[in-house]
């Protein structure tokens with residue numbers, strides 16, 4: 001990962017290249033903090049190269065400044081239409097170009113503003129996209145591509161942006177970017193590497209002593225004691241035993257209690273209701289909700305939040321075997337409610353139900369859960385937004401607004417009382433799956449049965465946004481880390 005620096009802290013050697021992001025509508029140089037001499041020299045160069053700022057445009061030349069060998073103009077198109085996604089794509093072009101040219105120290109001038117955002121927010125999120133643009137996951141390659149990686153990203157300040165302001169921004173960006181990287185790394189680890197046990201030991205390593213969180217892991221014995229029939233039922237077809245990972249940020253005299261819950265199915269074959277073989281390998285991503293919660297808690301510990309934040313990660317592997325849960329089985333959840341398992345592939349809600357019950361002991365004011373829960377949500381919203389449901393419209397609307405701002409979109413779906421009737425069982429309190437219709441919202445209706453009474457609750461179904469099958473919207477293939485920036489921004493807003 002490239003380190004972030006301020007442009008003025010240039011190393012002894014000139015930078016390999018200075019990248020200037022440019023729209024079709026404004027002169028980028030007028031927006032940057034440059035000396036009169038630098039601006040004049042760059043203006044002349046720009047005149048000679050005559051970049052137009054069209055989306056996809058990449059134009060390079062010799063840099064007239066001593067600070068860099070080359071200068072490259074990267075077009076982003078019409079600024080009025082500039083979204084997080086178009087900016088990400090442009091920054092991926094920067095990384096690709098730099099890698100191709102073996103440039104290790106590059107300058108970056110993002111002289112554009114994201115549509116609909118105040119200048120300060122746009123600046124922060126643009127820098128965050130820049131900090132994430134070189135993300136790759138090569139942990140399992142025997143030959144690493146280190147040689148072609150960018151070492152340093154030197155950020156050119158905007159006009160009027162003081163070094164102190166920029167440094168404060170960069171600090172926040174580093175924390176957020178590291179948190180997103182952590183979530184992506186976890187998401188990209190395959191099922192044979194990241195088992196529930198390995199997820200728990202990673203949580204201990206990453207979030208324990210050094211990060212300052214209290215980490216508690218409930219293993220099979222403790223789960224039996226807590227009567228967590230949902231988590232135990234899902235894992236009973238696998239050799240891998242389940243875990244409930246509990247991460248706690250505990251300030252003195254906390255003002256509030258927030259619980260984040262993340263689905264951690266480290267591999268989901270569907271169980272006896274086996275999934276089709278095609279694309280089943282993607283099901284290693286069925287723990288992306290857990291990855292988000294772990295990464296958010298890791299970062300939250302460093303934000304000195306004045307309220308309690310708890311991360312709950314129920315984790316299991318869902319496989320078919322002679323001991324696996326069967327369709328028609330009736331199980332008893334931690335809160336005593338019984339569930340007829342109609343479809344063993346609707347396992348996430350069984351894990352989450354028990355975790356939501358467990359949340360009660362933290363007296364939560366707000367619970368937000370992140371889960372790659374239903375294909376139905378992907379059918380409804382594609383890869384552009386997470387589906388959000390819950391019992392508090394104000395909370396949901398706040399997440400929708402914030403999601404738009406931070407580039408992790410959320411769309412509010414209804415949770416009508418009638419949906420629960422879709423889960424009516426002849427034999428138990430409820431079934432775990434309804435008919436084809438309303439698959440995303442009936443999952444929400446199921447979860448609602450386990451939410452502690454007084455808590456505001458939002459359920460984010462991230463099935464469509466947690467990973468990218470191919471590079472899209474400037475996101476690399478694999479886990480996206482969706483929800484990390486949203487949750488961290490939401491926690492920081494709560495602090496204010």
Ligand SMILES: [Zn+2]
Pocket residue numbers: 268270318344345346347348
């Ligand atoms: Zn499933």
